Amino acid sequence: xxxxxxPPSIQSNHQKLxxxxxxxxxxxGIGAGILTLESAYGFSFYLVGITITNGMFFAVxxxxxxxxxxxNPIRDIFFEGIFSNVPGFIMMWCLVYALVKVNS
Amino acid sequence: MxxxxxxxxxxxxxxxxxxxxxxxYEFHKLSAITHQSSHLPIDILVETLVGIIVIVIGGFNSxxxxxxxxxxxxxxxxxxxxxxxxEMKDSVKLIERIGTSDYEELESRLPFIDIVGKRKKYDEWxxxxxx
Amino acid sequence: xxxxxxxxDPQLKYWVLLPISFVxxxxxxxxxxxTYLLQPGPKLEEYKAIREKQFxxxxxxxxxxxxxxxxxxxxxxxxxxxxxxxSTEFYAKVEDPNAESTNPLSDPSTNDxxxxxxxxxxMNYIPQTLIMAWVNxxxxxxxxMKLPFPLTDGFKQMLQTGIETPNLNVRYVSSISWYFxxxxxxxxxxxxxxxDANAAAELVNQQQQQQPLPNIGGPGGPKASKLFQAEAxxxxxxxxxxxxxxxxxxxxxxxA
Numbered sequence: 358x359x360x361x362x363x364p365p366s367i368q369s370n371h372q373k374l375x376x377x378x379x380x381x382x383x384x385x386g387i388g389a390g391i392l393t394l395e396s397a398y399g400f401s402f403y404l405v406g407i408t409i410t411n412g413m414f415f416a417v418x419x420x421x422x423x424x425x426x427x428x429n430p431i432r433d434i435f436f437e438g439i440f441s442n443v444p445g446f447i448m449m450w451c452l453v454y455a456l457v458k459v460n461s
Numbered sequence: 462m463x464x465x466x467x468x469x470x471x472x473x474x475x476x477x478x479x480x481x482x483x484x485x486y487e488f489h490k491l492s493a494i495t496h497q498s499s500h501l502p503i504d505i506l507v508e509t510l511v512g513i514i515v516i517v518i519g520g521f522n523s524x525x526x527x528x529x530x531x532x533x534x535x536x537x538x539x540x541x542x543x544x545x546x547x548e549m550k551d552s553v554k555l556i557e558r559i560g561t562s563d564y565e566e567l568e569s570r571l572p573f574i575d576i577v578g579k580r581k582k583y584d585e586w587x588x589x590x591x592x
Numbered sequence: 593x594x595x596x597x598x599x600x601d602p603q604l605k606y607w608v609l610l611p612i613s614f615v616x617x618x619x620x621x622x623x624x625x626x627t628y629l630l631q632p633g634p635k636l637e638e639y640k641a642i643r644e645k646q647f648x649x650x651x652x653x654x655x656x657x658x659x660x661x662x663x664x665x666x667x668x669x670x671x672x673x674x675x676x677x678x679s680t681e682f683y684a685k686v687e688d689p690n691a692e693s694t695n696p697l698s699d700p701s702t703n704d705x706x707x708x709x710x711x712x713x714x715m716n717y718i719p720q721t722l723i724m725a726w727v728n729x730x731x732x733x734x735x736x737m738k739l740p741f742p743l744t745d746g747f748k749q750m751l752q753t754g755i756e757t758p759n760l761n762v763r764y765v766s767s768i769s770w771y772f773x774x775x776x777x778x779x780x781x782x783x784x785x786x787x788d789a790n791a792a793a794e795l796v797n798q799q800q801q802q803q804p805l806p807n808i809g810g811p812g813g814p815k816a817s818k819l820f821q822a823e824a825x826x827x828x829x830x831x832x833x834x835x836x837x838x839x840x841x842x843x844x845x846x847x848a
Binding site for chain 2: 459
Binding site: 375376379380382383389390393394395396397399400442444445446447448449450451452454455456458459 | 602605609613736737738739740741742770773774776777778779780781783784
């Protein structure tokens with residue numbers, strides 16, 4: 358018999374993951390701007406950073422029992438949020454890059 | 462909602478980022494004047510990375526479950542620190558410890574309350590306290 | 593660096609980039625509050641219409657959860673439901689089968705729904721159009737920033753509007769592109785400011801979302817009689833397997 362799922366918990370977990378990723382993507386954007394990374398370096402910085410954040414979320418928040426909190430933990434945590442958070446990263450990246458780089 | 466520890470972490474992280482950002486700004490201004498294209502100093506890099514990590518930790522700190530107050534006035538901690546278990550059998554445990562349930566509406570049957578009986582009980586209680 | 597950089601006045605950043613972001617954040621928050629205020633409260637419906645919906649839901653619930661009933665209970669309920677679903681007892685209004693289909697636009701309930709949709713769309717498009725016009729009018733005709741990543745020449749038309757320099761690198765863009773970057777990138781900012789991820793997501797991609805209207809006999813919805821008949825057929829072909837079948841053996845097995 359399949360386990361009965363409690364929808365409000367799923368929603369709340371997803372919102373928390375989303376919040377962590379929001380903060381991470383904005384801050385990574387700021388960081389990429391400060392370091393004045395360009396093109397591919399910036400995007401790989403984002404990919405590495407967000408994956409480390411997701412890994413931290415996986416290790417710290419899920420307490421090694423990801424099945425308890427997500428229906429499909431690997432996909433939900435590591436792959437779903439990567440592309441939806443790119444615009445926020447790009448915005449902060451462009452802003453801080455423009456502010457920091459004085460001669461461009 | 463926002464805990465003071467979270468706010469302190471955000472503040473420290475933002476301070477680090479602002480400082481490293483300003484350093485980077487000055488560095489680029491300088492290199493524009495001297496026309497030397499050198500790489501960014503390593504301490505700015507380290508400061509930025511530390512700032513990022515501090516803020517992300519603050520973000521994790523902000524999504525912790527808050528403790529809940531039960532109906533009989535005790536404060537209890539949820540079983541898990543950050544997330545809520547999605548299985549029905551686990552997640553209703555906390556609600557039951559608070560002293561209610563999601564189906565309270567069906568169980569208490571408000572329209573079937575014996576209002577006359579309650580009134581009578583209340584009157585007796587008032588009378589017993591007047592003496 | 594192979595090509596020399598274009599020198600841009602730093603004042604441009606303080607008086608163009610930051611104001612545009614600031615205004616967009618504030619307008620977004622204002623818009624979310626106004627949308628909240630304009631949301632229509634729950635309307636009183638005629639009791640027959642509600643009864644129709646609830647009866648249909650009851651049938652659906654029975655269909656989904658029939659496992660918890662014993663065979664006898666199941667048969668009783670099935671007979672009752674099929675009988676009622678095939679009669680007109682629970683219809684909100686019995687329609688004359690010969691009647692011409694009326695014009696949906698003359699129906700007052702349809703007008704209400706259309707009005708709400710129009711209001712939602714207006715709240716969505718007017719502020720965006722206004723901000724875009726504002727950006728285009730006040731900040732047109734100069735390069736404000738250099739993007740940190742290269743783009744293909746296809747973006748030149750869009751991102752360098754108002755700059756008549758055909759050979760300029762696409763990385764130098766005008767203010768309208770900063771508007772676009774903001775348009776897509778502000779969702780995390782909204783969600784952090786409002787503390788509500790759903791409202792923020794709605795702000796950014798309202799265009800794609802069309803809320804599903806649960807309506808029977810509403811504008812464009814299927815007729816009640818059709819739904820009732822479909823449900824009756826579904827119930828007719830239901831195979832029943834009770835969870836009580838062999839429960840004693842299973843419990844004994846589990847605790848053996």
